[in-house]
Amino acid sequence: MSSRLRFTICEMMGERHMREAIRLARENVERGLGGPFGAVVARGAQVIGRGANRVTAGNDPTAHAEILAIREACGALGSWVLEGCEIYCSCEPCPMCLGAIYWARIGKVFYAAERGDAAEAGFSDEWIYHELGRPMAAREVACEQMFRNEALEVMERWKAAPNKVLY
Numbered sequence: 461m462s463s464r465l466r467f468t469i470c471e472m473m474g475e476r477h478m479r480e481a482i483r484l485a486r487e488n489v490e491r492g493l494g495g496p497f498g499a500v501v502a503r504g505a506q507v508i509g510r511g512a513n514r515v516t517a518g519n520d521p522t523a524h525a526e527i528l529a530i531r532e533a534c535g536a537l538g539s540w541v542l543e544g545c546e547i548y549c550s551c552e553p554c555p556m557c558l559g560a561i562y563w564a565r566i567g568k569v570f571y572a573a574e575r576g577d578a579a580e581a582g583f584s585d586e587w588i589y590h591e592l593g594r595p596m597a598a599r600e601v602a603c604e605q606m607f608r609n610e611a612l613e614v615m616e617r618w619k620a621a622p623n624k625v626l627y
Contacts, residue, residue, distance in 0.1 A: 477502045477548040478570055480510070484525065485550035488512040495583060498550045499525035501533035501542060501566070508545070509533025525549065526557035530564050540627065542566045551578050554585045555592065563627075 477500045484498025494513035501509035511528030515521055526549055534540050542564040547553075551573040553561060561569060575585055587600075596603045618624060 473502070473505050474546075474548070474570060477507065477546070478572060480507065481525075481548040481550045482572060484510060484512040488525075493517045494523070496550070496581065497525040499529040500548045501529045501545050502548065503545045508536045522556065524554065524557050526553050527560055530560055530566075534564070540564065546570065551575070551583075555588050 481498040481500045484500070485496045486498075488494050488498060489496045494515050494517050497513040499509075499511045500507050509529040509532035511525040511530075511532060513525045514523040514528065517523075526547060529547065530542065533542055533545065540563075543566075545564075545566050546568045547561060547566050547570070549557075549569065549571040552571045552575045553569060554575075558569075578584070579586065591599050591601070
């Protein structure tokens with residue numbers, strides 16, 4: 461198979477996956493189940509996880525499309541590692557979803573709408589990006605450290621545990 465033909469097949473798979481993510485977002489809006497967001501996790505031609513925003517439907521602020529698609533993909537593979545996978549998102553992932561994408565070791569993110577487009581629709585994450593750049597003491601949500609020594613003792617036990625799985 462020529463490299464151009466291989467590239468064209470990969471492009472077609474990517475287009476199919478992105479159209480599926482957008483379809484999930486559209487269906488979510490039409491059914492009134494949550495925000496206009498859909499996501500698909502794929503390994504090559506195979507879709508292994510799908511998700512649509514269910515924040516308001518499930519009263520769960522973590523039920524973003526990307527998170528749900530990652531959960532489904534991990535369940536399908538029986539692993540928390542999604543190396544070799546790509547995620548297709550109807551919109552640029554928020555900070556929480558981007559963090560989950562990194563933790564899952566997903567190799568590439570494709571997105572349709574930008575975070576500015578989401579902000580225009582009433583979904584602005586800019587304040588979170590701003591907050592993450594501030595020192596803990598200056599953040600809007602108060603953060604106070606407690607019982608560090610006790611927590612460090614647990615960390616030491618983890619470091620010494622012979623059966624731990626690093627992630």
